[in-house]
Every structure is written in structure tokens, then in C-alpha cells.
Amino acid sequence: MMPESLLTLGLQDALKDLCSSVMSPQLRLVYNAYNIDPALPLSTQTMVYRMVQEIITNAVKHANATTIMLQCSQEEGSFFITVEDNGKGFDTSNHRSEGMGLKNIRNRVDYFHGNLHIESSPEGTIINIELHVAQQS
């Protein structure tokens, strides 16, 4: 299902809505977006949206985070996503235990020839993603 705000307002506002929708008295979300090109292809925007959605869902459902910080920025053809949470973390060395969610994220990062960097400890998880979103002309 495609979020309506992504179609009508674009990625930056759609992510804001996403953050507002998961926010609760027990969960604080900080969202920053810088320099996101509104002309990114809708398919790219959708992929980014899905990745962020997955990461935030993980932080809420599995890590029991109470604070999540999401930051998206773009510099020409590079798109950066950072998500930091204060949840209980997970074992990054054991790829076998990964759920479908993280596998999907890896696949999407590969699709964009990007990098995925995860740092996780019992104090929280930091996910840095860099995607190459330059349009092939």
C-alpha cells in the first residue's frame, strides 16, 4: 500500500507523517531532513520510504527504543539515511539470525549500489545508509 502523502507531498513530508504516526508518549522521534530533491523518481522515494519504515519498525517492535532519531539528507547523487535509537540493540555478527526486514533493507541498499553500516550495542543501534540515486540519463 502506497502512503498518500508520498504521492501528493513527496518523500520529505511523507517521512514526517510516518514519524508523527509512530510517536507516542513513550516514544520520542526526532526527524531532520536536509536538501532532499523533490524531483527524485517516485520509485526511489518509495524505496527510501520503505527502508526507513522498516528500520523504525524494528527499533520500535524489537529494540523497544524510547528515542529514535531519523535523519535524511542528499548531496547531489548521494542520499544518506541515519537512524539512531536507544533500544536494546541486536547481534550484528550473526547474519543468519537476521529477519526478513533487515534482508530487505540489504537488498534495497544493494540495488542502489549503496553502503549499509550498522553499529549496535545494548545501549542502542546506529544505522548509516548511503545510496546512489543519480538518475541514469
Place this chain on the structure above:
Amino acid sequence: MLPNNHKISVAIVDDHPIVIQGFKSLLESSPLFEISGCFTTGGECINFLHQQKVDIVLLDITLPDGNGVHFCATINEHFPGTIVVALSNLNERSIISQMFRNGARAYLLKNISAKELLDALNTVWEGNTAMSLEVKEIMQQPDLNTLQAVPELTKREKQILQLLAEGKRSAAIAEALFISPLTVKTHRATLLHKFQVNNIVTLINRAKETGLI
């Protein structure tokens, strides 16, 4: 206190004549106020103010010939003796603060009671500011983006800020953190943006002031 025979003169600006009528009869029922004029556009009101001094303008925001936020600034600039009271059904925080920034002395929503309106007019006449109850509640809600005195940084940004403060160049920072120079450049741009500064020296000073480094 008021001089005995001086009534507070009030002008009403609203695009709906029926709303004007309501406020008019309400104010006329009070011995303290007199209505100097009623207007359905901001322009007409400004023209009128050039001819006659008015103590208080009740100003709507959605007007056919422009935005009350701008008319408020105009009145405040050209007629400093005139008090602007915003009276609208817009309850967005950004609009409310913009009105106050442009010199409004009160912001009231149109769902207020007659008593609240009269009290608010007395309050501004005595030199204070007034907000209707709901407006107060809106302004008291924490706003994540505008109330942050100190920007929240990601761990990576903190690392980069620290290295910048040590005088390191982008290339050296990239090497130290195992990331590409382009990524460092992006983080630098984001840091400048977050601190609302335009160069690295000011950025580092600001970060020191706020105790981040």
C-alpha cells in the same frame, strides 16, 4: 482608568459581514467601546486609518485582498498608536507566532465567548497581551523543531564536529572515520544547517557555546 467621556474606538476587519455584525452589536452593548468602522478588506481599513485614529483594530487573517499577517505589520509600522487584536479561526502555531512577531497584542479564536472578547480588549488597552484559552494551549505545546535551543546531532556528526574542532581537514576526517570525503562534505553541510551558521569557524564556536564540544 479611562477619561470619563472617552470611549475606546474599535475598527473591525472581517471578510464575513455577518461576523462583523455580531462583533459590532456585542461591542456596542458595552459602554466602554465605540465602533469607528467596519471593513471587509484589509486595504479599506488601512485607508481609513490614514484618515482617522483608531484605538483597537480587530483583524481577521483570511481576507479577500491579502493576509492579515501582513496587514498587522503595516498597521504596526504606520500607526503605532493602534493596537491590533487578531481574531481568526486559524489555529496554527506558526500563524499565531507570526502575528505576535508582526506586532499584534492579542490573538483570539472566533470560538471565544463574549466575555472573553471584552476582557481581552480591556487587557490590551491596559497595555498587556492577551490570548484566548485555546491559543494559550497551542502555544504551550512543545514544538520539537522550533524549541530546540541545542540541535540534536547524530553520533557521526558529533565525531565529525569534534575532529573539525581539532582542526582536521575533510580528507583526514574521512580517513579517520573510514568514510568517503563526499560523506564528510555532506555531514559538514548538515552541521552548518543544523546550527544555522555559514562557516566552520562559527559552527565550532556555536558548538562550544552550547557545550557540545
